[in-house]
Amino acid sequence: MDDCGKPFVKRELRLSLNPAPCGDDNPTTPTGAASDGGSSACTSAVALFVLGLNSAIAIYGSRHDPQSILFVAVSFFCVVLLFHLLRAFERTPPGSPRRLQVKAAIWVVTTALTVMFSGRVAPLMPAPVAAVVWSMAAVTILAGFYMFFVCPDAAEERPTSKVVAEGP
Structure with a gap:
């Protein structure tokens, strides 16, 4: 029961980074395709x-x-x-070998951007702040690598995440 005396109703929500067009509930179609x-x-x-x-x-x-x-x-x-x-x-469909190649290219480009912007900002800062800028860049690059290549790909396992929400 909630504060108004009405019972909670559990609903299932489907979340996606790029929702499919209206009426397209085909989970096998790659997102955006x-x-x-x-x-x-x-x-x-x-x-x-x-x-x-x-x-x-x-x-x-x-x-x-x-x-x-x-x-x-x-x-x-x-x-x-x-x-x-x-x-x-x-x-790219989940499970495709090309997907890993595209992931690697994305990581390389984002790493290049991170290094470029850090290299542009760090010289303008005092030495301790510049060290923090480079440390944050290194952590971001390593975390990106970990998330892209070490963690399992959630999109490969299931096309959409299901969240249980409580509401009226």
Whole structure:
């Protein structure tokens, strides 16, 4: 019984990072594979446009600093590559050998981004804070490796997580 005197009702909720389009309850379809350009593609296009615009403004603002231009350009390329790899990972069926290759590529790109941003931020900080920045980067990289390659893949075991929620 809850505070109002009504009994709790248990319901089963299905959670997914990228929900399937309405009416598509096929658990064997890889996440995102059934939709060709739905809201996910629209959101990605808007995000890439904003990222591209921001990168262009940053390059224009640092047009006399080749090192900054290179940093912005490589960062932009890595983020676009990461978007592409994540999309490929979503479309790859669970259990496929290609899935592990795409995971490895995702980890390499995120590691490169982490090292690049840490290398850009750490020199601006006092030595103890720079050590914390590099320590956090190392922990993030190692945790990513552990989660990608050591822990079992939850998507391989079951397509959606089931959560029991209590409510009216």
